[in-house]
Amino acid sequence: MAENRQRMFSERYASGEMPWDSGLTPPEIKEIIAELPAGDALDLGCGTGTVIRDLLRAGWRADGIDFVERAIELAAEKLAEFPPERRRLFHADITRLGAMPELRDAYDLIIDIGCGHSIDQSARVDYARAIASRLKPGGAFMLYASQPRTDSAVGWRPKHVERLFGRQLTLHWRQMGDDIAIGAPACWYRMRKPN
Numbered sequence: 797m798a799e800n801r802q803r804m805f806s807e808r809y810a811s812g813e814m815p816w817d818s819g820l821t822p823p824e825i826k827e828i829i830a831e832l833p834a835g836d837a838l839d840l841g842c843g844t845g846t847v848i849r850d851l852l853r854a855g856w857r858a859d860g861i862d863f864v865e866r867a868i869e870l871a872a873e874k875l876a877e878f879p880p881e882r883r884r885l886f887h888a889d890i891t892r893l894g895a896m897p898e899l900r901d902a903y904d905l906i907i908d909i910g911c912g913h914s915i916d917q918s919a920r921v922d923y924a925r926a927i928a929s930r931l932k933p934g935g936a937f938m939l940y941a942s943q944p945r946t947d948s949a950v951g952w953r954p955k956h957v958e959r960l961f962g963r964q965l966t967l968h969w970r971q972m973g974d975d976i977a978i979g980a981p982a983c984w985y986r987m988r989k990p991n
């Protein structure tokens with residue numbers, strides 16, 4: 797399953813068919829970048845690095861992970877103007893998050909825009925735990941996840957998100973909308989690790 801998804805995403809990057817890659821950071825992320833003092837951020841499924849570029853412009857240090865090599869190459873090109881010690885890119889699977897010593901121990905902000913909602917069901921609990929343990933106390937987690945469609949295993953309902961993250965993180969707000977690129981309703985969640 798995971799291999800199929802990796803192949804599918806690799807083919808999308810190879811063909812240039814990436815409707816999610818608008819080149820714009822979503823306003824929900826721009827807001828939190830502006831609101832929080834600059835610190836350490838981690839972008840899970842970072843794609844071509846657009847969000848990381850805005851974090852770096854705002855003075856953050858940012859790491860990104862993506863399991864498609866071409867995505868990491870494109871992100872490296874986009875971020876080349878920034879000092880290497882402030883931006884690091886990892887070609888890796890986010891389901892290995894708990895076992896990546898090369899990452900920082902803890903982050904002020906973790907972002908997942910349209911990535912975690914497609915991992916295998918069996919990997920979800922560990923993924924949520926790894927995110928919570930990689931957040932500093934008081935740190936924020938921004939999640940964008942589509943609603944499941946009848947023809948696809950991708951997607952998390954709000955109750956799934958509550959169940960996965962609710963023990964370790966507090967939900968600040970959520971906001972539902974329609975995602976034209978995905979062709980399904982999708983939801984933003986802002987969560988916080990208690991101090």
Ligand SMILES: C[S@@+](CC[C@H](N)C(=O)[O-])C[C@H]1O[C@@H](n2cnc3c(N)ncnc32)[C@H](O)[C@@H]1O
Nearest residue numbers: 805816841842843862863864889890909910911
């Ligand atoms: C819908 S795209 C969103 C990309 C980026 N977050 C954005 O908003 O432009 C999902 C991204 O997550 C990556 N991805 C999906 N599953 C992944 C996994 N298990 N590990 C690492 N990257 C993954 C894909 O290669 C793709 O770049």
